[in-house]
Amino acid sequence: MSKGRRIRSLLKSRSAAAGAAVVAAFIFTAAAADFLAPRNPAAQSGEMQLKPPSAAHALGTDDLGRDVLSRIIHGARKSLVIGVLSVCIAAFIGVPFGMLCGYYGGLADLVLMRAIDVMMAFPGILLAIGIVAVLGPSLENVMAAVGIVKIPSFARQTRASVIEVKTKDYVTASVALGSGSLRVMFFTVLPNAAGPIIVLATLGIGTAVLDAAGLSFLGLGGQPDVPEWGGMLTDAREFILDAPWAAIAPGAAITAVVLGFNLFGDGLRDALDPRA
């Protein structure tokens, strides 16, 4: 399938296009938060506590009288950073390992893949909780934990793709032409094996946002001065019956973003892998 047709097939799928729109809106909100937010997200007000949505506060106010909409908009930035950085942590460690294993095989492959099996014997969220327990509760450590937990899936996917690609004729040709191993790995094998890894990364940002919100909900995100969706939900939980908007807004935001990345990721997979 040519590149043009792939992109067209991606856009033709309505669900993938909807996912792409949500992802684009999310990134835009995160980037332009300072301009989009109607109020200062940290400004407290004694009289305006737990007020329902109104003209002045489109999504109401929280227990400290802060504007929920502005906090959601600024929270987008935090979520995007957490999602992208934790996937980067996972990819920067997982992809090279997977590539070495897949390309060279042999004993190193055996040992590393067994190590990955062992890592996968830990349930993800528990491993993340353990890591935060050691490092101490903070958003940065939550991000690191979510990233570390994702390393095995990146290593496995990369290894599988590399094993498939390395038997192709153009790889043999490149080796025959005298390219060094590193050159073959990075310039011939990796670009052709990248499709499934990109899909994994796209879906991974969604699950990273979800996992980080979960850890933050457990109170492991520390006490950040910046608004963060999972933490907002935790704070609003106590007032759920009096002020449901303060909890529904961040919950809906997380759901929308994760759904967007899932739809977009699924669409990418269909476009990049004609067999699926």
Added chain:
Amino acid sequence: MVLCCVFGMSGTGGVRSNQLASYLTKRILWVIPVLLCVSTAVFLMLHATPGGPARAMLGEKANPAAIERINRENGWDRPIAEQYVRFLGNCFIRLDAGKSFIRGERISKELARRFPATLELALAAIIIASLAGVTAGVVSAVRKRTLFDYAAMTSSLFGISIPVFFLGLLLILAFGKWLPTGGRIDVAAELRQVTGLNLIDAAIAGDFDAFKDSFAHLILPATALATIPMAMIARMTRAAMLEVLSLDYVRTAKAKGLSERKVVLKHALGSALIPIVTSIGLQFGYLLAGAVLTETLFQWPGLGRYVVDAVHDRDYNAVQGGIMLISAGFVAVNLAVDISYAWLNPAIRYDGGA
């Protein structure tokens, strides 16, 4: 693969029963290195805390004498190799995780008391998820590209995207007036603990009020916990059914004039069952661990919440004990899934490692 080398076994060739036996042996033996690595990781976790566990517990400005006392009481002043051996002994031979630093109780006892709570919640959730997920998946596959199919697949996408604690909050908001939203049981009457599963204990005791009350307490948390596995099982069932429905023998069965109901339920679902059962088993493993969020939201006195509370209290012995137990449960469930998969599926050849 590594086990092939270690034990000098080769899965290729030979009759199936031999292959199966050798696969099962390898798979069961594989649990040993896994548990050993898991326990090593949990052991090292304690010593990776910045400044050591005693300082992490007491804070930056702690009195050196107090740190020394805690180190001595917990044996943390011993050589690391000795601590490691003792830790392994405690994990696998004495099944003892020591005393809780904060509450002073024996951790193993507390874990044993809480395990049934998590098990009950996970079992209830997996039952809901399997019934709803398999039904939705089968109907979606049979009525492919109909409104039902689209609706079911859209909701399953929602199911894996919505945070479980948010869904739980929405359930509390919607049904909190009629159903209990926290804890396991209200009834003051003492329920004699036999299995630790309140529903079953109440049924054994013939205590109808306790049964009704435990059941009511289970509904909301189990429903919230069931969403992700339900969505996964529905998708898996649909995919497996679609594959089977396109096979020749299903067409033959239809051509023979069998009713659609019979073809779908007997012929197709029968052979699609293996991947479905496998995915249910795997989801159950995740439920045991993933109940942390649900337990926290619904104040369910289970293992997950115990670990999270212990993390907040920096009660490291309790964190280690809790993580070890949940991980061991997860490893055991995965082992059971792999064994039943091998048992059920005659077409698989085992020439790889575990």
